[in-house]
Amino acid sequence: MLSDSRFKASLLSRRTILGGGIAGVAAGLLPVPGLRNLAFAGPGPDRPLLIVVHLRGGCDGLNLISPASDPDFIEARASELRVAVDGPDAGHALANGPDAKVDFRLHAQAGGMAELYQGGQLAFLHAVGLTDGTRSHFVATDMIERGVADAASLNRLNDGWLSRALAVDGPPRGLVAASASGAVSGELAGLPSAIAVPSLDGGLAPPGGPQAAEVLKRLYAFTAGDVGVAGRDALGAMATIDGRLPRDAQGHIQGYQAEAHVDYGPAAEFGRPLKALAQLIKMDVGLQAATVDIGGWDTHEYQPGRFRAAVDHLSNGLAQFWNDMARYHDRMVLVTLTEFGRRLRSNKSQGTDHGRAGVMAVLGGKVRGGRFYGAWPGMAPDKLDEGVDLAVATDYRRVLTEVLEMREGRRLPAIFPAYAYPGPLGLFGALPTKA
Amino acid sequence: MATNPQTKSKPAPRPDAAEADAGFAPMVLARLGHGARAGEIDRFRAAGYSTWLDEQLAPPPGDDPAVAAKLARLTFRIKYNEGKDKAWPAVDELRPLGTLGQPIEAVWPMLAERDKHDGQERRRPLMEVMVATVVRAADARYQLREVLAGFWHDHFNVDAWDQEQVMAALPTYDRDVIRAHALGNFRAFLEAVASSTAMLYYLSNKSSRAGSANENFGRELFELHTLGADAYLNDKYDRWREVPGALKGQPTGYIDQDVYESARAFTGWTVEDGTGLDGRRKLPNTGKFAYVETWHDGYQKRVLATEFDAFQPAMADGRKVLDLVAYHPATARHLAHKLVVRLAGENASAALVAQAVAVWTKQAHAPDQIAQVVRAIVSSPEFKASREVKVRRPLALVAGFARATDLDLTPTEPLLNGIANAGQRLYGYAPPTGLPDRRDILLGTNAMRQRWQLVLALAENAWGTGVIQPARLMGPAATTPRAAAAFWLSALTGAYDPMQIEALVSGLGWPPDVPLPPGQPNTQKQLARIAGLAAMAPGFQTC
Numbered sequence: 001m002l003s004d005s006r007f008k009a010s011l012l013s014r015r016t017i018l019g020g021g022i023a024g025v026a027a028g029l030l031p032v033p034g035l036r037n038l039a040f041a042g043p044g045p046d047r048p049l050l051i052v053v054h055l056r057g058g059c060d061g062l063n064l065i066s067p068a069s070d071p072d073f074i075e076a077r078a079s080e081l082r083v084a085v086d087g088p089d090a091g092h093a094l095a096n097g098p099d100a101k102v103d104f105r106l107h108a109q110a111g112g113m114a115e116l117y118q119g120g121q122l123a124f125l126h127a128v129g130l131t132d133g134t135r136s137h138f139v140a141t142d143m144i145e146r147g148v149a150d151a152a153s154l155n156r157l158n159d160g161w162l163s164r165a166l167a168v169d170g171p172p173r174g175l176v177a178a179s180a181s182g183a184v185s186g187e188l189a190g191l192p193s194a195i196a197v198p199s200l201d202g203g204l205a206p207p208g209g210p211q212a213a214e215v216l217k218r219l220y221a222f223t224a225g226d227v228g229v230a231g232r233d234a235l236g237a238m239a240t241i242d243g244r245l246p247r248d249a250q251g252h253i254q255g256y257q258a259e260a261h262v263d264y265g266p267a268a269e270f271g272r273p274l275k276a277l278a279q280l281i282k283m284d285v286g287l288q289a290a291t292v293d294i295g296g297w298d299t300h301e302y303q304p305g306r307f308r309a310a311v312d313h314l315s316n317g318l319a320q321f322w323n324d325m326a327r328y329h330d331r332m333v334l335v336t337l338t339e340f341g342r343r344l345r346s347n348k349s350q351g352t353d354h355g356r357a358g359v360m361a362v363l364g365g366k367v368r369g370g371r372f373y374g375a376w377p378g379m380a381p382d383k384l385d386e387g388v389d390l391a392v393a394t395d396y397r398r399v400l401t402e403v404l405e406m407r408e409g410r411r412l413p414a415i416f417p418a419y420a421y422p423g424p425l426g427l428f429g430a431l432p433t434k435a
Numbered sequence: 436m437a438t439n440p441q442t443k444s445k446p447a448p449r450p451d452a453a454e455a456d457a458g459f460a461p462m463v464l465a466r467l468g469h470g471a472r473a474g475e476i477d478r479f480r481a482a483g484y485s486t487w488l489d490e491q492l493a494p495p496p497g498d499d500p501a502v503a504a505k506l507a508r509l510t511f512r513i514k515y516n517e518g519k520d521k522a523w524p525a526v527d528e529l530r531p532l533g534t535l536g537q538p539i540e541a542v543w544p545m546l547a548e549r550d551k552h553d554g555q556e557r558r559r560p561l562m563e564v565m566v567a568t569v570v571r572a573a574d575a576r577y578q579l580r581e582v583l584a585g586f587w588h589d590h591f592n593v594d595a596w597d598q599e600q601v602m603a604a605l606p607t608y609d610r611d612v613i614r615a616h617a618l619g620n621f622r623a624f625l626e627a628v629a630s631s632t633a634m635l636y637y638l639s640n641k642s643s644r645a646g647s648a649n650e651n652f653g654r655e656l657f658e659l660h661t662l663g664a665d666a667y668l669n670d671k672y673d674r675w676r677e678v679p680g681a682l683k684g685q686p687t688g689y690i691d692q693d694v695y696e697s698a699r700a701f702t703g704w705t706v707e708d709g710t711g712l713d714g715r716r717k718l719p720n721t722g723k724f725a726y727v728e729t730w731h732d733g734y735q736k737r738v739l740a741t742e743f744d745a746f747q748p749a750m751a752d753g754r755k756v757l758d759l760v761a762y763h764p765a766t767a768r769h770l771a772h773k774l775v776v777r778l779a780g781e782n783a784s785a786a787l788v789a790q791a792v793a794v795w796t797k798q799a800h801a802p803d804q805i806a807q808v809v810r811a812i813v814s815s816p817e818f819k820a821s822r823e824v825k826v827r828r829p830l831a832l833v834a835g836f837a838r839a840t841d842l843d844l845t846p847t848e849p850l851l852n853g854i855a856n857a858g859q860r861l862y863g864y865a866p867p868t869g870l871p872d873r874r875d876i877l878l879g880t881n882a883m884r885q886r887w888q889l890v891l892a893l894a895e896n897a898w899g900t901g902v903i904q905p906a907r908l909m910g911p912a913a914t915t916p917r918a919a920a921a922f923w924l925s926a927l928t929g930a931y932d933p934m935q936i937e938a939l940v941s942g943l944g945w946p947p948d949v950p951l952p953p954g955q956p957n958t959q960k961q962l963a964r965i966a967g968l969a970a971m972a973p974g975f976q977t978c
Contacts, residue, residue: 056866133672135691136654138868139664151667182858183876195880207888208968215942215968216887219935223973227826230878231973237880295865300651301639349642353650386672386691 048407049281049331050289052162052187055314055338057298058137060352061359062341062390063307064110065126066091069103072379078346080304083107092117098126098376109311112319116363120370121322121329123427125360127377127393129340133385135354137298140339144396145186147416157417159190162289164415165404166191175240176288178280180273185291192229195237199276203253204242206235244283262324267317268309270294274321281328297338301349318363329365333403336361341390344379355389360399366406368429373399395419402427453819454484461929462822465978466778467491467813468578470835471929473908488813492618492806494577502574506532511566512848515553522550534560534606535567539632542603543722547709554599561595561602562851564609565861569846569854572834583617583809584609585830586777588862589869590770591628591660593637596863600706603722604632605862618806621770622761622799625660629757630724632706638867641705643698645732653698655867657689661760663769681740688765689739696736697760700743700752703731726750739763767795771808776872778812780824787817823977826877828870829857829889831978836890836970839926840903849898857885887971894967895960905962906953913950916940919965927966928974935972939965 066083067073068091073082083091083105091105092114098104104126106114116122131149134140142154147161166172177194179185188194197204206213213235220231246254256279258264264271273292281287294317296310318334325332341358357377363369374394377383385391397416402424405412413421453459460479464471468491471479479487498506510529517525534542542560545552575581593608595601601608612631616624628634634652635641643649658664666688671677675693678686705727709720718725726749736743736752739759743752760766771791775783794811798804812818827835833854837844854861858877864870876882896902909922920939925931940947943965951958969975 133669134667135669135694136658136664136667137866138658139667182856182879182881184879189875196882198881204884206884208891208964208971211942211944212887212891212968212971214944215939216971218938218942219968219972221938222934225823226874226878227973227976230880230883234880234883238884298651300649301642345647347647347649348644349639349649351639351642351649354654 047286047288047331048333049287049328050162050165050403050407051277051332051334052185052289052291053318053334053336054185054291054293055297055310055336056141056293056295057338058140058340058342058354059297059310059338059358060299060303060307060342060355061126061338061357062344063303063352064107064311064359065094065124066105066107067099067102067376067379068105070379072381073344076344076379078350080350081307081346081352094124094372096371098372098374099378102376104372107308107311109308110315112315113361116319116322117370121365121367122318122361122363123367123369124372125362125374125394125399125425126372127357127390128360128374128396128399129357129392129394131392131395133356135340135356137339137354142186144337144339145189147187147397147400149395149397149419153417160185160187161400161415162187162291163189163191163194165407165412166289168408168412168414172288175237175285177290178277178287179291180277180280181291181293185293187291188289192233193237195233197241197276197280199272200241200245200256200279203245204238206238240285241280241283244285258320258324259326262320264317264320264324266312267320268313270313270317271320274317274324278321278324281325299342299351300347300353301351303346303351318361322363331365333362333364333367333407335363335399335403337396344384344389356385357390357392360396362399362403362427366428368427373425373427394425398422398425399427451484451819453816456820458822458929459484459819462978463487463813464578465827465831465835465929466825467582469572469581469831470838470927470978472838473841473926475838476929488579488810491577491579492810493803494580494618496615498571499576501576502571505570505574506535506567509566509570509845511562511846513555513559513562515555518553523552526553526555532563532566534563535610537606539604539607539722542606543720546599546603546722547720557599558602560604560606561862562848564595564605565851566846568609568861569830569833569844569850572830573837573842573844579809580614580617582777583805584614585828586774587613587617587624589864589872590773591634592864592867592869593633594863594865595633596860597865598636600636600708600722601633604636607631608633616805618803618809620800620802620804621766621795622757623802624805625757625761626754628660629656629701629753630704632722632724635704635706635724640701641708643702643704644730645699645702648695648698648702648732650694650698652701653694656697656756656760657694659867661769662689662763662765663772665769666763666765675737675740678740684740686740693738696738696743697756699732699734699736700738700756703727703729704750704753705730762799764796767792767799771795773872774808775812777825778809779815779818779821781872781874782824783821784817787812787815790815825978826874826976827978828877829854829859829886830861832857832886832889832970832975833893835975835978836893836927839923839970840894840905840966841908842893842901842903844893845899845901847899849892850900853885853889853892853898857889858882886976890970890975891964891967894963894970896963903963903966905959905966909962911953913953914962915948915950916943916945916961916965917947919951919962920969923966923969924972924974927969928972930974932974935974939968939972943968 063081068083068085089108091108094104094106145160146157166176177188179196182198184194184196206216220228248254264275277290294314299306338358342352342355346352377391377393397419401421406428460476510531513530514527545557571581593601595605608631612627638652638655639649640652668678668688668690671690673692675681680687703726705725707719707721707723707725711717733746735745738756772788775788775791791808791812794808798807892898917940921936924935
């Protein structure tokens with residue numbers, strides 16, 4: 001458990017963060033391209049902003065960041081499923097890896113992430129994941145979204161960990177959470193005000209103009225049950241957001257203009273929700289948390305090409321989003337999650353099957369990046385989970401707890417029930433240097 | 436919920452009170468179909484529920500004549516630019532649905548001729564199946580088969596948008612696998628799925644080889660298709676003897692090693708895709724199923740505590756796995772539960788699931804096993820008394836609107852996009868779970884907005900789907916906005932609700948009681964808009 005002195009240290013650091021946040025507010029008053037008509041500043045503009053990026057399908061952490069010089073690793077895996085240390089496909093060397101004796105290499109396609117890491121904004125965790133031994137996508141995803149680590153808890157807990165975190169001081173008011181996708185993500189389950197916004201192109205007014213909006217308002221005004229609530233919530237959220245979209249003199253919605261030199265194109269399908277999210281954040285409606293998905297990681301076959309494309313989209317997306325969010329860096333923490341890593345030994349379809357530990361990335365202006373956190377269990381056969389997979393050395397809940405406690409500046413015991421938090425890893429530099 | 440053992444299989448001798456309830460017929464027609472057409476509720480009541488159910492549960496194979504004629508008559512736009520270096524000419528035409536009746540080998544060669552055809556040609560089979568799905572949902576006589584085809588497409592989900600091979604395989608998957616077995620026997624169904632080109636590509640068994648088998652299909656076979664995640668006992672991982680019942684050959688659940696071993700059992704189940712087998716032989720390139728003995732891992736295996744001897748005849752290992760999982764008690768529970776949720780809602784009782792399990796198990800070898808399970812569920816007092824327990828999915832909204840308004844629906848690409856935007860991209864759900872059967876995912880802000888868009892666009896023909904003719908159902912006499920609102924709300928929701936009528940007409944802002952002049956183009960527009968707004972009401976969202 002966290003000792004008193006450590007806890008005070010993290011409180012102290014929280015004040016520093018708030019100091020940075022005030023600068024962020026000042027910056028928020030500067031004109032934003034494409035948002036000139038915006039006359040509204042939402043509540044609590046200095047609230048920390050937590051963004052969760054889901055790598056759906058189980059990202060092969062060992063192919064994203066390879067222990068490239070480890071003889072056991074080289075022995076077990078086909079070369080095309082490892083990051084190379086030399087030649088045309090050589091990966092990015094990462095200083096401050098989790099094991100000084102091993103050359104950890106980031107996938108060659110992850111140039112954007114390599115820059116963020118070298119710039120000190122991005123930290124990695126390897127061998128991180130669920131302590132439960134499930135190799136099921138859906139069980140693992142459910143557990144991670146709800147913030148538990150055993151199947152029995154899935155039947156007891158129906159809300160998401162992010163919903164619990166946002167409601168820690170009572171139900172949050174207003175538009176505090178969004179999923180940049182067609183449906184609200186599982187972390188936000190149980191938070192009625194959470195909205196799904198896959199795109200803001202074309203605005204968010206109800207279809208059919210003001211007349212239909214008026215009819216809808218009346219049709220749904222008194223309807224009981226979830227459908228009535230859904231209708232009223234939708235109309236409220238749509239009016240709030242649509243009313244703040246910048247319009248030209250004729251009332252037409254202006255297209256979103258990202259910061260200069262930002263281009264979401266290379267992020268392909270991952271770019272669209274990131275763009276919508278950046279747009280939503282910059283409307284300053286009071287957003288505190290958001291989720292985004294990126295698929296393409298369930299690489300049971302033909303992994304080399306598919307994985308390269310997925311890493312390309314991920315890395316470009318994160319880098320472009322980071323640049324687009326320049327005014328928010330001090331407030332923003334972005335965390336990547338995936339349900340599990342993949343099998344150490346590749347199969348004969350040039351792919352990998354479901355495994356255990358994977359990689360998480362933490363990105364933010366206050367992140368003490370450019371290094372790894374958490375222990376490295378190694379690739380020796382006796383260190384593997386069940387003899388086949390990278391073992392989980394760091395519980396994903398430890399990382400999320402540290403992020404959430406940094407956000408609140410205090411202990412939050414109730415977010416992950418029955419989890420004995422061993423204290424921060426130091427992702428935000430909150431740990432005093434060892435005496 | 437208490438059940439009456441006397442009711443089993445005997446037709447009710449006298450009118451059933453639950454069936455006489457005014458809300459029963461609209462509920463059945465909306466939930467075991469896609470909603471009532473004009474006059475259908477009266478016909479349903481006259482014929483009686485059991486007669487209706489008998490017909491719906493035993494449809495003749497293939498499309499009914501009206502749907503067959505419509506599918507033969509319909510066209511769907513295909514449009515693309517000229518290929519590079521004039522490799523192909525530009526195309527923009529309304530083309531008949533030519534791939535629907537074709538065997539896979541007729542569609543497959545397109546995939547190899549990438550330099551001769553635009554990608555739209557390779558996507559065509561997918562688009563045509565989507566069009567046919569919308570037509571059948573709206574127009575099929577055997578509506579319950581459409582509901583169950585949708586259920587099984589979710590259960591045995593494939594994402595055709597992701598791979599061209601699955602696009603090409605979709606017509607045969609829909610026709611010969613899903614529809615052919617939707618009311619049939621689960622064991623036979625399972626083998627048809629396991630040997631289907633669509634599934635072999637989607638869950639990558641097609642590339643699985645002895646030595647280091649691909650586990651993708653094996654994993655989802657256990658977790659999604661049969662026993663279900665509740666029977667995944669992975670705290671036992673490799674200690675199979677510790678699984679309860681294992682030492683008697685009746686393990687209560689499965690562990691990772693069962694997945695690994697069944698992956699070995701299905702090695703060699705593949706597709707004729709032209710791959711070389713050795714220096715002299717290669718597979719034909721037809722897209723049809725193939726079993727390749729030299730890719731099969733023939734050594735002994737253990738699946739669900741059952742020993743497999745080494746070197747069994749062709750496909751025997753895979754078939755033995757299918758027997759083990761198809762007849763496993765956890766599969767009966769998993770499938771019965773899913774069917775109950777689909778038909779009677781997420782909060783249906785455990786007792787109803789238990790009844791369905793009993794029928795599933797007893798009829799495990801019956802050719803109409805699934806139809807019998809469905810009959811048991813929908814004959815229960817609990818089903819009959821249930822109301823508004825399901826939120827209509829986007830496809831059901833479209834079909835329900837078309838049926839209630841007597842619209843001769845012409846599916847167009849904007850309509851298919853509208854259905855996708857509302858949360859149901861047909862044959863394009865990426866995870867193998869299929870679209871989850873939950874209310875909440877259909878009720879988010881974005882989903883609600885897109886649902887409203889969907890019905891309003893249909894009512895106003897914004898997407899070229901056809902013009903509704905309100906006067907055809909309402910009669911030629913003059914009507915007022917209030918009367919029109921009452922008419923459409925009743926037709927769409929199956930209930931007369933004065934408060935909703937008042938809400939609609941007061942929101943419209945038109946004089947509620949001033950007659951709209953009959954026959955005028957503007958009247959037609961106004962009536963169509965009222966129909967669309969009525970379909971946006973809460974009462975049309977559920978059934």
